[in-house]
Amino acid sequence: MSTETTLIEPFSVSIDFAESVMVDPDNHNIRRASTMSGYYADDEALEQLIDEGDDPLHYETYEKHVPEQYGHLLFCISKIQPGVVGEEFFMTKGHYHTIAHTGEVYLCLQGEGLMLMKTSVGEFRYERMRRGQLVYVPPYWAHRSVNTGREPLTMFCVWPADAGHNYGDIATEGFPRRVLLRDGREVIQ
Numbered sequence: 245m246s247t248e249t250t251l252i253e254p255f256s257v258s259i260d261f262a263e264s265v266m267v268d269p270d271n272h273n274i275r276r277a278s279t280m281s282g283y284y285a286d287d288e289a290l291e292q293l294i295d296e297g298d299d300p301l302h303y304e305t306y307e308k309h310v311p312e313q314y315g316h317l318l319f320c321i322s323k324i325q326p327g328v329v330g331e332e333f334f335m336t337k338g339h340y341h342t343i344a345h346t347g348e349v350y351l352c353l354q355g356e357g358l359m360l361m362k363t364s365v366g367e368f369r370y371e372r373m374r375r376g377q378l379v380y381v382p383p384y385w386a387h388r389s390v391n392t393g394r395e396p397l398t399m400f401c402v403w404p405a406d407a408g409h410n411y412g413d414i415a416t417e418g419f420p421r422r423v424l425l426r427d428g429r430e431v432i433q
Contacts, residue, residue, distance in 0.1 A: 249315035257308055259321065264354045264398035266306035266321045273305045275337070277329070282415060283337055285422055289330030301325050302334050303389075316405035322350075323398045324357065324391040331424040333357070338388030338419060340364075342408025345383040348401060352377045355397035358432075360419055361385040368420050370432065373397060386414055390423045392430045 258267040276299045277290060284290050293300065303324040310316050327334045338360070341348070350359060352373040359371045359379045363386070371379045373389070381387045391397035424431045 247314045249313050250311045252311065252316075255308070259353075259400075261353065264321065264323055264396060266308070269306040269321075270309040271305070271307040273307070275302045275304065276300065277302055280329075280337070283335070283418075284329040284332050286330030286332065289332075293329055300327065302327075303336055310405055312405045312408075314404075314406045317402055318405045318407075319400065319402045321353075321398060322389065322401055323396050324355075324389055325396055326355075326391050326394050328425050331426060333390050333392050333423045333425060333430075335360075335390040335423070336388050337411055338386055338414045340386045340410040340413055341383075341403070342410050343404070343406060346404045346407040347383050348381045348387065348403040348407075350379045350381065350389070351400045352379075353398045353400055355391060355395050356393040357389060357391045357397040358423055360388045360390060360421065360423070362419055364413070364417075366420070370421075373399065386419075388414070388419055392423060392425075 260267050277294045278299050306321040310318050325334055352375055357373045359373055361369045363384055421432050424433055
């Protein structure tokens with residue numbers, strides 16, 4: 245692991261709280277339903293949603309460029325749309341960090357949902373997300389956000405810049421529990 249850190253100029257970022265977005269981001273990443281194949285339990289429902297819904301937006305992130313080096317912090321605004329695939333609430337893909345011994349902080353700005361967390365040895369936890377709630381994801385825990393509300397679930401996220409993202413293990417392993425909408429209620433199964 246390199247401990248070289250580039251000196252950069254301080255800067256500030258504006259957040260539009262009415263729209264829950266970062267103003268003038270360097271990166272605006274968009275995940276549509278078509279990018280979520282294999283993550284939901286009901287593949288047919290996902291295909292139907294894509295066909296009927298013109299490939300709806302699932303979630304997006306807004307980021308400023310910061311060197312992905314030791315000592316720096318990356319941050320973003322993550323915004324997950326409300327909706328379901330079959331019975332399953334819209335969610336992010338979820339990830340471990342490439343450098344597994346790094347944590348992450350999520351501050352909920354709008355909406356409601358869950359932060360699902362798991363370890364590679366089978367431990368599972370979740371924390372509720374609602375406006376003003378901060379969730380700390382410790383090192384070694386994979387994490388996935390799920391929107392269980394009727395409005396976008398928007399979070400401010402901060403993590404070590406050299407942590408990296410490991411989506412591959414989640415694509416292979418999945419999560420041990422799913423969050424479903426059954427009879428108008430949230431069910432964790």
